[in-house]
Structure formats: C-alpha cells, structure tokens
Amino acid sequence: xxxxxxxxxxxxxxxxxxxxxxxxxxxxxxxxxxxxxxxxxxxxxxxxxxxxxxxxxxxxxxxxxxxxxxxxxxxxxxxxxxxxxxxxxxxxxxxxxxxxxxxxxxxxxxxxxxxxxxxxxxxxxxxxxxxxxxxxxxxxxxxxxxxxxxxxxxxxxxxxxxxxxxxxxxxxxxxxxxxxxxxxxxxxxxxxxxxxxxxxxxxxxxxxxxxxxxxxxxxxxxxxxxxxxxxxxxxxxxxxxxxxxxxxxxxxxxxxxxxxxxxxxxxxxxxxxxxxxxxxxxxxxxxxxx
Amino acid sequence: xxxxxxxxxxxxxxxxxxxxxxxxxxxxxxxxxxxxxxxxxxxxxxxxxxxxxxxxxxxxxxxxxxxxxxxxxxxxxxxxxxxxxxxxxxxxxxxxxxxxxxxxxxxxxxxxxxxxxxxxxxxxxxxxxxxxxxxxxxxxxxxxx
Numbered sequence: 001x002x003x004x005x006x007x008x009x010x011x012x013x014x015x016x017x018x019x020x021x022x023x024x025x026x027x028x029x030x031x032x033x034x035x036x037x038x039x040x041x042x043x044x045x046x047x048x049x050x051x052x053x054x055x056x057x058x059x060x061x062x063x064x065x066x067x068x069x070x071x072x073x074x075x076x077x078x079x080x081x082x083x084x085x086x087x088x089x090x091x092x093x094x095x096x097x098x099x100x101x102x103x104x105x106x107x108x109x110x111x112x113x114x115x116x117x118x119x120x121x122x123x124x125x126x127x128x129x130x131x132x133x134x135x136x137x138x139x140x141x142x143x144x145x146x147x148x149x150x151x152x153x154x155x156x157x158x159x160x161x162x163x164x165x166x167x168x169x170x171x172x173x174x175x176x177x178x179x180x181x182x183x184x185x186x187x188x189x190x191x192x193x194x195x196x197x198x199x200x201x202x203x204x205x206x207x208x209x210x211x212x213x214x215x216x217x218x219x220x221x222x223x224x225x226x227x228x229x230x231x232x233x234x235x236x237x238x239x240x241x242x243x244x245x246x247x248x249x250x251x252x253x254x255x256x257x258x259x260x261x262x263x264x265x266x267x268x269x270x271x272x273x274x275x276x277x278x279x280x281x282x283x284x285x286x287x288x289x290x
Numbered sequence: 291x292x293x294x295x296x297x298x299x300x301x302x303x304x305x306x307x308x309x310x311x312x313x314x315x316x317x318x319x320x321x322x323x324x325x326x327x328x329x330x331x332x333x334x335x336x337x338x339x340x341x342x343x344x345x346x347x348x349x350x351x352x353x354x355x356x357x358x359x360x361x362x363x364x365x366x367x368x369x370x371x372x373x374x375x376x377x378x379x380x381x382x383x384x385x386x387x388x389x390x391x392x393x394x395x396x397x398x399x400x401x402x403x404x405x406x407x408x409x410x411x412x413x414x415x416x417x418x419x420x421x422x423x424x425x426x427x428x429x430x431x432x433x434x435x
Binding site: 023026081082084085086087088089090091093094095101106107109111 | 321325328338368369
C-alpha cells in the first residue's frame with residue numbers, strides 16, 4: 001500500500017512539471033506500473049528504418065526545428081537488448097546532437113529487454129504520460145531490423161520510414177509489409193551517390209498504390225530538404241491505426257502467453273525429438289492453459 | 291542496471307569509454323553512451339532523463355578535478371544523489387582522495403580489467419539490496435579499492 005502512495009506522488013509531481021519524476025515514472029512504467037491518467041490527446045510520430053540509415057541524426061534535425069519554434073519535444077529511442085547477456089548499448093542519444101540541450105527537449109533511451117512482442121505492452125502508456133506532462137511533439141525511434149521492433153512504430157499516429165541511398169532495403173522490405181505502415185518515406189544522405197536513384201526506385205515501386213506515401217530526399221547532415229520534410233510531416237493527416245494497434249497488442253499478448261507458458265520447454269523438447277507434431281504441440285499448449 | 295558512460299570536457303579520445311560501454315553491455319547492463327565533449331550540465335541532464343542508476347565518467351584531459359566535482363554537485367542539486375558515480379581514465383593517485391570524498395565510489399586507472407568494473411557494479415547492487423546507500427549524495431564511507 002505504501003508503495004502505491006509513493007508511486008502516486010511521483011505521478012502527481014511529474015504532472016506538475018518535475019522532469020526528474022517524469023523520468024522516474026517512465027522507469028516505473030517499464031517495470032509494469034500503470035498510472036491512472038485521463039485520456040490524452042497526443043501528437044506522435046514513429047521513425048523506423050534499417051540500422052545506419054540516419055534515423056537518430058534526422059530526429060536531431062526535428063528536435064532542433066521544433067524546439068526552436070517553442071514546442072516541447074520528447075524522444076523515446078528504442079534499441080534492442082542482447083539476447084545473450086540481456087544488456088543493451090543505447091547509442092541513439094549520442095547521435096542526437098541536441099539531446100541534452102535544454103528544458104524543451106527530453107530524450108529517453110529504452111531497451112527492448114526481450115519482452116515478448118517488444119515494447120508494445122507499455123509504449124502507449126509512456127506516450128500518454130509524456131502528453132499529460134505537456135510534451136507536444138513525441139517521437140518514437142525504433143530499430144527497423146526485427147519485426148516486433150519496427151512494429152512499435154504502429155503506436156505512433158504518423159510513421160516515417162528512413163532509408164539510406166545505398167541499400168534499397170525498404171524496397172526489399174516491401175514484401176514484409178513494413179512499407180504499408182509508412183505515411184512518409186525519407187531517403188537520407190542525399191549528398192551521397194545513388195540517393196536519387198534510390199528515391200526513384202522507391203517512388204516507382206509504390207506507383208501502383210492508390211494513395212502512396214510521399215518520398216523525400218534529404219540530407220540530415222547539412223539540412224537539405226529538412227524543412228520541406230517537416231512541412232509534410234506537419235500536414236500529414238494521421239490515419240486511424242486503432243485496428244492495427246489492437247492487432248499488435250493481441251500478437252504481443254499471445255507471444256507473451258506462449259513464451260511464459262510453464263510447459264513451453266517440455267513441449268519444445270518433445271517437438272525437437274520428433275515425438276510430437278507441430279499441431280500436437282499447439283494443442284498441448286492451448287489445452288494445458290490455466 | 292542502467293548506466294550512463296559519459297565523456298566530460300574537451301578530451302577527444304573515447305576508445306576507453308566505448309570499450310567500457312561494450313563490456314558493461316556484455317555484462318548484462320543497459321548502457322547509454324553520451325558521446326564526446328559533454329558539459330557537466332549536459333551529463334546531469336542525461337542522467338536525469340535516463341533515470342540511470344550509475345554514471346561512469348571517463349576523463350583523460352587532466353581536468354578531472356574541475357569537471358567531476360561539478361558533475362557530482364550538479365547531481366546532488368538536482369536531487370539525483372542516489373546515482374552511483376565512478377570514474378576512469380588518467381587520474382593521478384594524489385587526486386583520488388578528493389574525488390572519493392565527493393562521493394565518487396570507484397576510480398579505475400589504466401590497466402583495469404573490464405571484469406573488475408563489472409565486479410564493482412555487482413558489489414554496488416548487493417550493497418543497495420542490503421539497504422546501504424552508496425549514491426554520490428549519500429553518506430556511505432564505502433569505496434572500491
């Protein structure tokens with residue numbers, strides 16, 4: 001009971017503008033706490049794409065632009081936990097030059113902690129908290145390398161897909177469905193050779209869509225194309241993703257049930273040694289439920 | 291444990307800091323590296339935003355006796371005195387007592403093995419679990435030697 005009182009103090013203090021307690025509150029949410037907040041209006045953008053495409057640097061450009069205009073910008077930067085050690089190296093902060101610059105910028109690095117289904121269990125609670133504390137531009141950065149990682153972007157109202165000039169990775173990823181999520185696609189590093197071709201290849205691969213996302217060629221390093229991109233982001237009418245989010249929550253809950261199932265290891269062993277079929281294994285797990 | 295590895299001041303060499311960051315990750319910690327040339331204010335702010343349990347400061351420039359006290363004082367002022375602070379790099383033996391007296395719990399010099407730093411963090415965890423307060427602004431006399 002006493003614990004609950006202390007948590008409520010932290011929530012109240014965060015809502016009254018304490019940055020330190022907002023930060024503590026995010027830690028509590030990470031460990032499963034659910035604050036009781038009224039429904040929040042929030043402005044969110046998810047930024048995803050392959051490693052090395054320049055997501056963090058680009059977010060650094062947004063942070064500068066918005067904060068100099070008087071907005072309060074919060075960034076949740078997600079990096080994967082090592083499946084071996086459980087540790088994580090969270091390097092996004094380093095690449096955002098303006099991360100530590102002032103009262104109107106808040107950057108928090110998050111490790112996925114091998115939660116089944118990624119961070120989706122509590123990312124929306126974190127967004128609500130940030131919005132309730134007055135952060136009116138909320139950016140979620142995710143790694144684009146794993147399914148559950150980029151799927152976190154579905155919790156944002158707008159989704160930006162970032163690629164580099166030399167990869168064509170997201171054209172590949174089209175098959176995997178990631179491109180369906182994007183409202184805007186950015187080819188970063190326009191100063192490098194091949195960037196125009198990459199942008200054209202993406203545009204033409206989307207030409208069959210009824211309402212294809214816009215494609216921008218930018219250079220976060222020297223600022224080329226950034227203002228036009230931000231203008232487009234600001235004018236982007238967020239599509240309702242409630243269905244998609246509900247789907248993500250279900251998948252995440254399902255994964256979590258499966259991976260925490262007491263019989264999981266035994267069933268895997270039976271499957272491994274060929275004593276049962278995959279169908280049997282699924283039946284075994286669903287029947288021994290509860 | 292969530293640990294920030296920071297490079298205060300103007301020295302531009304972070305091979306050591308990166309090796310430490312990597313070793314701590316492999317030891318199961320969540321590590322945020324700040325990048326080079328951070329001011330004490332920026333480091334305190336990063337520690338706050340990340341809600342880090344520990345802060346490792348790497349300095350090779352000789353300015354440790356100015357920068358580290360500024361960071362320790364900043365943490366205490368911002369009510370972050372529970373943060374465990376440790377330091378590494380080029381810090382002469384004659385300067386160490388003064389830093390320990392500010393609440394820096396460990397100072398690692400050249401030649402320290404990465405496993406020793408992990409041992410230090412494990413010791414921090416077990417002391418915290420048993421109720422001992424070893425943060426920079428807390429009264430413990432303990433130091434890693």
